[in-house]
Amino acid sequence: MAINYLKMPENKVAITVALTGAMVTKKMNPSVPEQPEEIAKDAFDCYNEGAAVVHIHARDKKNVNSGDPLIFKDIHDRIRKNCNVILQDSTGGGANLSVEQRTGCLEAYPEMASLNMGTLVRTVGEAAGTAFMNTRDDIEGFVKRMNQFGVKPEMEIYNLAMIEEVQILIQKGLLKPPYNVNLILGMVYQGALDANYMFFNNYLQYLPDNCYFNTLGVGKMQTTLGVYGMILGGNVRVGLEDNIYYKRGELASSNAQLVARIVRMARDLGKEPCTPAEARELFGLKPVPVVKK
Numbered sequence: 001m002a003i004n005y006l007k008m009p010e011n012k013v014a015i016t017v018a019l020t021g022a023m024v025t026k027k028m029n030p031s032v033p034e035q036p037e038e039i040a041k042d043a044f045d046c047y048n049e050g051a052a053v054v055h056i057h058a059r060d061k062k063n064v065n066s067g068d069p070l071i072f073k074d075i076h077d078r079i080r081k082n083c084n085v086i087l088q089d090s091t092g093g094g095a096n097l098s099v100e101q102r103t104g105c106l107e108a109y110p111e112m113a114s115l116n117m118g119t120l121v122r123t124v125g126e127a128a129g130t131a132f133m134n135t136r137d138d139i140e141g142f143v144k145r146m147n148q149f150g151v152k153p154e155m156e157i158y159n160l161a162m163i164e165e166v167q168i169l170i171q172k173g174l175l176k177p178p179y180n181v182n183l184i185l186g187m188v189y190q191g192a193l194d195a196n197y198m199f200f201n202n203y204l205q206y207l208p209d210n211c212y213f214n215t216l217g218v219g220k221m222q223t224t225l226g227v228y229g230m231i232l233g234g235n236v237r238v239g240l241e242d243n244i245y246y247k248r249g250e251l252a253s254s255n256a257q258l259v260a261r262i263v264r265m266a267r268d269l270g271k272e273p274c275t276p277a278e279a280r281e282l283f284g285l286k287p288v289p290v291v292k293k
Contacts, residue, residue: 005207006178007233013266014235014274014282016053016214017046017259021241022065022094023125029244029251034063036071040078043085045256046239050263050273053086054079055114055239057093058105065094067104076108084288085276088112088154091142095127099138106149111285114182115142115153117162121190132189139165143174152285154180154214158192160199163206170208177210178284182237185225186218195221197228204232212283218242222258227265238262 008014019042024032033039036058043054058071076087089105091113106113116134123129134142146153153175155166169175183203186195193199195217207213215229215236216222222243226236238258246252246261263273280287 004209005204005211005213005233008212008235008282011271012274012278013230013271014052014214014279015050015259015262015266016055016088016235016237016239017043017051017255018055018237018239018241019043019046019255020057020059021239022057022090022092024240024244025063029240031252031254032240032244033255034059035061036074036078039075040082042255043079044082045254046259047083047085047276049256049259051085051259052274052276052279053088053112055088055090055237055241056105056110057090057241065096067093067097067101069104069107072105072108072110076110083276086111086279086285088114090114092116092132092156095122095125095130095132099133099141103142103145106145106151109149110151111280111288112152112154112180112283113146114156115139115146116156116158117165118158118191120158120187120192123190124188136165136168139169140172140174143169147174152176152180152283154182156182156184157203158184158187158189160193160202160206163203163208166211167208176284178282179208179211180214180283181207181211182214182216183229183234184216184218186221188218195219195225197225200225200228216242220245220248223262223265226262227269230266230269230271236262236266
């Protein structure tokens with residue numbers, strides 16, 4: 001089968017950092033940023049290490065997952081005071097949020113947002129045994145809402161069936177190329193694929209034309225799968241949302257530490273991290289003013 005996805009320029013890679021997430025807490029790793037000022041500081045540190053995109057979850061004052069657009073706007077404003085990194089909000093939210101609440105972040109006008117492409121069953125955490133619902137109607141509702149606010153979706157793929165949902169959105173004219181997908185392996189939820197290189201290669205066979213891919217290995221496979229994805233022409237996501245350890249038995253000291261490591265590895269492969277401006281041009285995003293300090 002022909003491989004038709006878009007490869008990054010040979011000497012470039014766009015690095016996304018997922019700063020917070022819906023499940024990790026300071027009890028798991030004290031370095032997890034939870035409040036807007038912490039998240040904004042981490043975003044700036046990661047930008048300085050080479051991240052082009054920051055993936056953002058929000059929490060209220062009690063550190064409970066929130067879809068409140070005012071909290072997202074506060075985070076955005078704090079980040080924008082220091083840098084022009086690409087703002088990508090999560091519509092995954094958390095188990096406590098309704099489908100409607102999960103789209104609240106769009107009212108803060110991020111440049112991109114995650115779009116989960118199917119339903120999984122939670123197997124860990126307080127919500128174990130419940131469904132992470134993303135029906136076809138939900139998915140279409142999410143992407144229509146993103147289009148309303150001029151937000152580009154990054155489609156989250158946890159198994160091969162979810163690529164079919166991408167194709168359906170394309171056929172219905174709900175997406176504009178170039179498309180962005182996040183290929184995820186190692187998520188422990190029921191219905192998600194294990195962190196196996198064979199599964200990753202299968203993903204690539206079925207990606208649509210005009211599509212960039214991001215590589216996300218959850219947990220211990222974050223770095224090794226990220227390097228593999230870069231070799232195959234893709235981008236990479238790291239961060240404490242997906243992996244709280246730097247190496248076996250050693251907690252990561254910060255999101256920036258994880259970004260710095262993947263940047264070193266990218267450079268060993270002859271690839272420079274994209275600036276936010278370079279990533280915007282490749283992904284079809286509008287330019288934003290460069291922050292002058």
